[in-house]
Amino acid sequence: MGDAVVGIIGMGDMGKMYARRISDAGWKVHACDVPEQYETLTSEFSNRKNVSILENGHLVSRSSDWIMYSVEAKNIDAVVRTYGPSTKMGAIVGGQTSTKAPEIAAFEKHLPPDVEIVSCHSLHGPGVNPKGQPLVIINHRASQKSVKLVERILSCLESKVVPLSAEKHDRITADTQAVTHAAFLSMGTAWQANKQFPWEIPRYIGGIENVKINLTLRIYSNKWHVYAGLAILNPSAKAQIRQYAESVTELFKLMLAGHRKELTERVHAARAAVFGKQRVEGEQLLLDDELLDRFSLGDKPAQRVKNNHLSLLAMVDCWYKLGIVPYDHMICSTPLFRLWLGITEYVYRNEELLAECIDTALDDNSFRADDLEFTFAARDWSERVSLGNMDGYREKFERIQNYFKPRFPEATKVGNEMIKTIEENLNSRRSQSAAL
Numbered sequence: 001m002g003d004a005v006v007g008i009i010g011m012g013d014m015g016k017m018y019a020r021r022i023s024d025a026g027w028k029v030h031a032c033d034v035p036e037q038y039e040t041l042t043s044e045f046s047n048r049k050n051v052s053i054l055e056n057g058h059l060v061s062r063s064s065d066w067i068m069y070s071v072e073a074k075n076i077d078a079v080v081r082t083y084g085p086s087t088k089m090g091a092i093v094g095g096q097t098s099t100k101a102p103e104i105a106a107f108e109k110h111l112p113p114d115v116e117i118v119s120c121h122s123l124h125g126p127g128v129n130p131k132g133q134p135l136v137i138i139n140h141r142a143s144q145k146s147v148k149l150v151e152r153i154l155s156c157l158e159s160k161v162v163p164l165s166a167e168k169h170d171r172i173t174a175d176t177q178a179v180t181h182a183a184f185l186s187m188g189t190a191w192q193a194n195k196q197f198p199w200e201i202p203r204y205i206g207g208i209e210n211v212k213i214n215l216t217l218r219i220y221s222n223k224w225h226v227y228a229g230l231a232i233l234n235p236s237a238k239a240q241i242r243q244y245a246e247s248v249t250e251l252f253k254l255m256l257a258g259h260r261k262e263l264t265e266r267v268h269a270a271r272a273a274v275f276g277k278q279r280v281e282g283e284q285l286l287l288d289d290e291l292l293d294r295f296s297l298g299d300k301p302a303q304r305v306k307n308n309h310l311s312l313l314a315m316v317d318c319w320y321k322l323g324i325v326p327y328d329h330m331i332c333s334t335p336l337f338r339l340w341l342g343i344t345e346y347v348y349r350n351e352e353l354l355a356e357c358i359d360t361a362l363d364d365n366s367f368r369a370d371d372l373e374f375t376f377a378a379r380d381w382s383e384r385v386s387l388g389n390m391d392g393y394r395e396k397f398e399r400i401q402n403y404f405k406p407r408f409p410e411a412t413k414v415g416n417e418m419i420k421t422i423e424e425n426l427n428s429r430r431s432q433s434a435a436l
C-alpha cells in the first residue's frame with residue numbers, strides 16, 4: 001500500500017479491529033499492548049505478516065509514522081506521558097478514545113513540538129462493520145498532507161469521514177452517546193433492582209421493548225471504562241445526563257400526582273420542539289412494527305401490553321429542555337443512538353400511541369414500582385457522573401453486568417442481527433429518498 005508504518009498502542013477490542021483491517025489493506029502495522037500481553041498477542045497475530053507485535057509503546061512510537069493510541073480514556077494521560085517523548089521525529093499521532101478533551105490535552109502536554117496531531121473516532125463498537133459508519137477525523141495540529149495520509153490509511157474501513165474539531169466532537173457525542181447510555185444504564189439498573197429479567201415478563205416483550213432490552217444488554221456486555229470515560233471525562237456530558245435525570249424525576253412526579261393537563265402539555269411541547277418541524281406528510285418512520293418484533297429474547301405475548309415509556313418521554317423532554325434537535329447529529333451518530341432515536345420517533349409520531357402513553361402514565365399503577373426504580377437509577381447514575389466518581393461508576397456497572405451476564409451471548413447475537421437489519425433498512429430508505 002504505502003511506505004508509512006502505522007503504530008497502534010493498546011490492542012484491546014478496537015485496537016485489534018484497526019490492526020486487522022489496516023494490515024489487510026497492505027499497510028505495515030507495529031502494535032503493542034501492556035508488556036504482559038506480548039506473548040499472547042504475538043501468537044494471535046503470528047499469521048499476519050504485516051503486523052509486528054512489539055514489547056512496548058516506546059518501540060512502537062519510535063518506528064511508526066502515524067501512531068494511534070487506543071487505550072482507556074482514563075489512562076490516556078499516563079500512557080502518552082510514558083511513550084509520547086519516544087515518538088519518531090516528524091511523525092503524526094492520534095487517538096481513538098471516545099472523548100477528545102483529555103486525549104488532546106495529553107498530546108499537547110507530552111508530545112514533542114515537531115510531532116503533528118491527527119486524531120480519529122469510529123462511532124461504533126468493535127463488532128459492527130465499519131462500512132458506511134461515521135468516522136470522525138480531527139486535524140488538531142497537522143499539515144493537509146498529513147491529514148490526507150491518515151485518511152488514506154483509514155479509507156480501508158470504508159467509513160463515512162466526518163471532519164470535526166475536538167470541541168465540536170465532544171459536544172456532539174455528549175448529546176448523542178452519553179445521554180443515550182444514561183437511559184439504558186438506568187433501565188438495566190431498575191430491572192436489576194426489581195429482580196427482573198425483562199424478557200421473561202410479557203409486558204416487556206415485543207416491539208420497541210425488544211430494542212430497549214437488546215441495547216441495555218449490549219451496553220452492559222461491554223467494558224465499564226468505555227462508558228465511564230464517555231460520561232465522566234467529557235466536559236459537556238455532565239449537564240446532559242443531569243438534565244435527563246431531572247426530566248425523568250419531573251415527569252414521574254407529574255404522573256404520581258395525576259396532573260393530566262400539565263403532563264400532556266409538557267409532552268406535547270417537547271414533541272413540537274423535537275419532532276414538529278421535521279414532519280413531512282407521508283414521511284416514513286425510521287422503524288416499523290414488523291422490523292421491531294423480529295428481535296426478541298422471549299416469546300411475544302398475544303396482545304401488546306401498554307407502557308408509559310417514561311424513559312422515552314424523559315429523553316424527548318431532555319432534548320427539548322437543552323434545545324437539542326437529534327436529527328442534526330445523524331451525521332455523527334452511533335448505531336445505538338439511531339435506534340434510540342428510532343424508537344422515540346416511533347412513539348412520538350403516532351398520535352394514538354403517545355396518547356396511550358400519557359393515559360397509562362396517569363391511570364395505570366402497575367408500572368409505579370418500575371418507574372420508581374428507574375427514577376432512582378437515573379438520578380444515581382447522574383450523581384456518580386457529576387462527582388467524577390470512576391470507582392463508583394465501575395462498582396455499579398459491574399454489579400449489574402454480573403446480574404445480566406448469563407444472557408450476554410444470546411443478547412449479543414440477537415443485538416448484532418438487529419443492528420445489521422435495521423441499519424440496512426435505514427440505508428436503503430436513505431438511498432431511496434436520495435433518488436427521488
Ligand SMILES: NC(=O)C1=CN([C@@H]2O[C@H](COP(=O)(O)OP(=O)(O)OC[C@H]3O[C@@H](n4cnc5c(N)ncnc54)[C@H](OP(=O)(O)O)[C@@H]3O)[C@@H](O)[C@H]2O)C=CC1
Nearest residue numbers: 010011012013014033034070071072073096097098124125
Ligand atoms: N469498545 C467500543 O465500543 C469503542 C471504544 N472506543 C474507545 O477506544 C478505546 C479502546 O477501547 P476498547 O478497545 O474497547 O478497550 P480495551 O479495554 O479492550 O482496550 C484498551 C487496551 O489498551 C491497553 N493498555 C492500557 N495501557 C496501556 C499501555 N500503557 N500500553 C499499551 N497498552 C495499554 C489495555 O490493557 P489493560 O486491559 O491491561 O489495561 C487494553 O488492552 C477507548 O478509549 C474507548 O473509549 C471507541 C469506539 C468504540
Ligand SMILES: O=C(O)C(=O)Cc1ccc(O)cc1
Nearest residue numbers: 098123124125177334335336
Ligand atoms: O453505539 C454506542 O453508543 C456504543 O455503545 C458503542 C460505542 C462505544 C464507544 C464509542 O466511542 C463508540 C461506540
